[in-house]
Amino acid sequence: MNALILLSILAILVLYLGLYKAKNALLPVSLLGLGAGLILALLEWNSGAAPIYDGMMHFDNFAVAFTSIGIISTMLILLISKDYFEHISDNVAEYYAILLFALVGILVMVSFNNLSMLFIGIEIMSVSLYILAGIRKNDYKSNEAALKYFLTGAFSTGFLLMGITFIYGSTGSFDLGLIKNYVISNPAEISPLLYTGLILMIIGLSFKVGAAPFHFWTPDVYEGSPTIITAFMSTAVKTAGFAAFLRLFMICFAPLHDFWMPVLLVISVLTLFIGNVTALYQHSFKRMLAFSSISHAGYLMFAIIALGPDSVNSVVLYAAAYSIASIIAFAVLILVKRQTGSDNFESFNGLARQNPFIAFTLTIAMLSLAGIPLTAGFIGKFMMFSTVLSEYHVWLVVMAVINAVIGIYYYLKVVVAMYFKSAERSEIQSSPYFNFVIGFSAMLTLIFGVYPSFISNLF
Amino acid sequence: MSISLFYFVAFLTIFFALLVIFSKNPVHSVLYLIVTFFTFTLHYIMLNAQFLAIVNFIVYMGAIMVLFLFVLMLLNLNEGSIGSKSNLLKMVGVIAGMCLIITLVGSLRALDTSDPLVLQTQDLGLVKNLGKVLFSKFLLPFEISSILLLSAMIGAVLLAKKDIKQV
Numbered sequence: 001m002n003a004l005i006l007l008s009i010l011a012i013l014v015l016y017l018g019l020y021k022a023k024n025a026l027l028p029v030s031l032l033g034l035g036a037g038l039i040l041a042l043l044e045w046n047s048g049a050a051p052i053y054d055g056m057m058h059f060d061n062f063a064v065a066f067t068s069i070g071i072i073s074t075m076l077i078l079l080i081s082k083d084y085f086e087h088i089s090d091n092v093a094e095y096y097a098i099l100l101f102a103l104v105g106i107l108v109m110v111s112f113n114n115l116s117m118l119f120i121g122i123e124i125m126s127v128s129l130y131i132l133a134g135i136r137k138n139d140y141k142s143n144e145a146a147l148k149y150f151l152t153g154a155f156s157t158g159f160l161l162m163g164i165t166f167i168y169g170s171t172g173s174f175d176l177g178l179i180k181n182y183v184i185s186n187p188a189e190i191s192p193l194l195y196t197g198l199i200l201m202i203i204g205l206s207f208k209v210g211a212a213p214f215h216f217w218t219p220d221v222y223e224g225s226p227t228i229i230t231a232f233m234s235t236a237v238k239t240a241g242f243a244a245f246l247r248l249f250m251i252c253f254a255p256l257h258d259f260w261m262p263v264l265l266v267i268s269v270l271t272l273f274i275g276n277v278t279a280l281y282q283h284s285f286k287r288m289l290a291f292s293s294i295s296h297a298g299y300l301m302f303a304i305i306a307l308g309p310d311s312v313n314s315v316v317l318y319a320a321a322y323s324i325a326s327i328i329a330f331a332v333l334i335l336v337k338r339q340t341g342s343d344n345f346e347s348f349n350g351l352a353r354q355n356p357f358i359a360f361t362l363t364i365a366m367l368s369l370a371g372i373p374l375t376a377g378f379i380g381k382f383m384m385f386s387t388v389l390s391e392y393h394v395w396l397v398v399m400a401v402i403n404a405v406i407g408i409y410y411y412l413k414v415v416v417a418m419y420f421k422s423a424e425r426s427e428i429q430s431s432p433y434f435n436f437v438i439g440f441s442a443m444l445t446l447i448f449g450v451y452p453s454f455i456s457n458l459f
Numbered sequence: 460m461s462i463s464l465f466y467f468v469a470f471l472t473i474f475f476a477l478l479v480i481f482s483k484n485p486v487h488s489v490l491y492l493i494v495t496f497f498t499f500t501l502h503y504i505m506l507n508a509q510f511l512a513i514v515n516f517i518v519y520m521g522a523i524m525v526l527f528l529f530v531l532m533l534l535n536l537n538e539g540s541i542g543s544k545s546n547l548l549k550m551v552g553v554i555a556g557m558c559l560i561i562t563l564v565g566s567l568r569a570l571d572t573s574d575p576l577v578l579q580t581q582d583l584g585l586v587k588n589l590g591k592v593l594f595s596k597f598l599l600p601f602e603i604s605s606i607l608l609l610s611a612m613i614g615a616v617l618l619a620k621k622d623i624k625q626v
Contacts, residue, residue, distance in 0.1 A: 131614030
C-alpha cells in the first residue's frame with residue numbers, strides 16, 4: 001500500500017517538474033522514487049499482511065514479488081529511455097508520468113483482493129498504455145497501434161466486466177475470499193452463471209495477456225508502438241497480466257480446476273504454435289519479438305494449467321527471466337535502429353566485430369529466451385515443464401519441447417547475423433546508461449541461470 | 460397490471476434492439492439505440508433502482524449517445540458506405556453469436572427464476588444506500604479511480620495538443 005501511494009505521488013510530482021521545466025531532474029527523480037517504492041514494497045515481505053480497506057487489497061508475498069519485477073523492469077526501461085522521449089516531443093514529463101501511472105495500475109492488479117480492484121487496476125494500466133502506444137503523433141504506425149490497442153482493449157474489457165457481473169450474480173460478492181467460500185461450500189450446486197462468468201473472464205484476461213486466439217492485436221501494436229513502450233508492454237505489463245490471472249484462479253477457482261483446465265490447455269497449445277510458427281516467418285526483429293512474446297504467454301499459461309504450490313514460484317522466475325532478456329533485446333534494438341534506421345535482421349549483420357559487448361549481451365538474451373542451459377530462461381522453462389509434468393500432462397510437455405526447438409531457430413537467426421554475416425558498418429555509439437542496463441541484465445540472466453535458488457525458493 | 464407493464468417494456472427493448480442491428484442507415488441505428496437505452500431506464504425505475512435509472516438516462520442516453528451521433532455525422536457515413544461483408548464472414552458471425560446466446564440462455568434457464576417485479580430488498584437501489592457503500596466499503600476503489608481519470612485526462616491533452624516540435 002505504501003508503495004502504491006508513493007508511486008502515485010511520484011507521478012504527480014513528475015508532472016509538476018515538467019511544469020517548471022526541470023527537464024534534467026525528471027529521470028533522477030523518477031528513478032529515486034521507483035527505488036524508494038521498491039524498498040517500501042520489499043519491506044512488506046513476510047510481514048504477514050492481512051487484506052486492507054475492507055478486503056480490497058492484500059499486499060502479500062505474491063504481490064511483493066510481482067511488484068518488484070514490475071518496478072525493476074520499469075527502472076531499467078526508464079534508464080534506456082534517456083534521450084529517447086526527447087526525440088519524440090517536448091512533453092517528456094507527461095510520458096514519465098503516464099508510465100508511472102501505468103505502474104500504479106500494475107501494482108493494483110497484482111495485489112487485488114476484490115474483483116472491483118482488479119477491474120480498476122487493469123483499466124489504469126490499459127488506458128495509460130493506449131496513450132503511450134500513440135505518442136508518436138506523426139507516425140501512422142503508432143497511430144494505428146494506439147487505435148487498434150484501444151479498440152481491442154475496450155472490447156476485451158467488456159468481456160471481463162460481463163464475467164465479473166456473472167460471478168457477482170452467482171456468488172453475491174466481489175470479494176475473492178467470499179467467492180472462494182461459495183465455491184468450496186456448495187460444490188454440488190454451483191450456479192451455472194458462475195461457469196459462464198469464469199469463461200468470460202478467461203476470454204477477457206487472455207485478451208490482455210495476448211494469448212491465442214485472442215492475440216491478433218499483439219503483433220501490430222507491438223510493432224507500431226515506440227520501442228520503449230513495446231519493451232514496457234512485453235515485460236512489466238505481461239507479467240502483471242499473468243500475476244492477476246494466477247491470483248484470481250489460485251485464490252478463487254482452484255476447486256473448479258477440472259472445469260477450466262481443458263479450456264486453458266487449448267488456449268496454451270494454440271498460443272505456443274501460433275506464436276512460434278509465425279515468428280519463423282518474420283523479417284523484422286521487432287515483429288519477431290512480438291510473436292515470441294505471444295509464445296511465451298503460452299509457456300506462462302502452464303503454471304495456471306497445473307495449478308499447485310509451485311505455480312507462483314515458476315511464474316515469478318519465468319516472468320523475471322523473460323522480462324530481463326526482453327529488456328536487453330529491446331535496448332539493443334533501439335541502438336541498432338538509431339544507427340541504421342531499420343529493424344530488420346539484416347541491420348544486425350556484422351555487429352559483433354564493431355560492438356562485441358552489445359553483441360555478446362544480445363546473444364545471452366537470445367539464449368535465455370530460447371531456453372539454453374546456464375541462462376535464466378532455461379531455469380524458467382525447466383520449472384514450468386516440471387510443474388506440468390507433476391500433473392501428468394506428458395503430451396503437453398512434448399508439444400512445449402517441440403515449440404522450444406522451433407524457438408531456438410528464430411532466436412539464433414539474429415545471433416548468426418551478428419557473428420557470421422559481415423557488413424560495412426561503423427561502431428554504434430552507446431551511452432553509459434545503455435551499457436549499464438544491458439550489462440546488468442545480462443549479468444542477472446547468468447546469475448539466475450547458474451544459481452537459480454536465489455529466486456526459486458521464495459515461496 | 461405491473462407484470463403486463465414489465466412484459467410490454469421488455470418487448471419494446473428487444474424490438475428496438477433488433478431495429479438497431481437491422482437498420483441500414485447508421486444514424487437510424489444510433490437513434491434506435493437511444494430508444495433502447497430509454498426502455499432500460501424504464502426497467503430500472505420499475506426495479507426501484509433510482510441511481511441506475513438516473514445515470515443511464517443522463518450518461519448513456521444523454522452524453523454517450525449524442526457523442527456517437529456526432530461522430531457518425533462527422534464521419535459522414537451513409538447507407539452503403541459501410542461496405543458489405545462476405546457471406547462466409549456473416550455465417551461465422553451468426554454461428555458465434557448463436558453460440559453465445561445458447562450459452563447465456565442455457566445458464567439462465569438453469570437458474571431459479573424469481574418474480575421479475577417482487578424485489579428481495581426494497582431499498583437496494585436507492586441513492587442513499589449506494590452512497591453509503593461507496594464511501595465506506597468501496598472507498599479504496601473509488602479513490603483509486605481518480606488515478607485512472609487523471610491519467611486519461613493527461614493523455615487526452617497530450618494527444619490532442621498540437622506539437623510545436625516536428626519530428
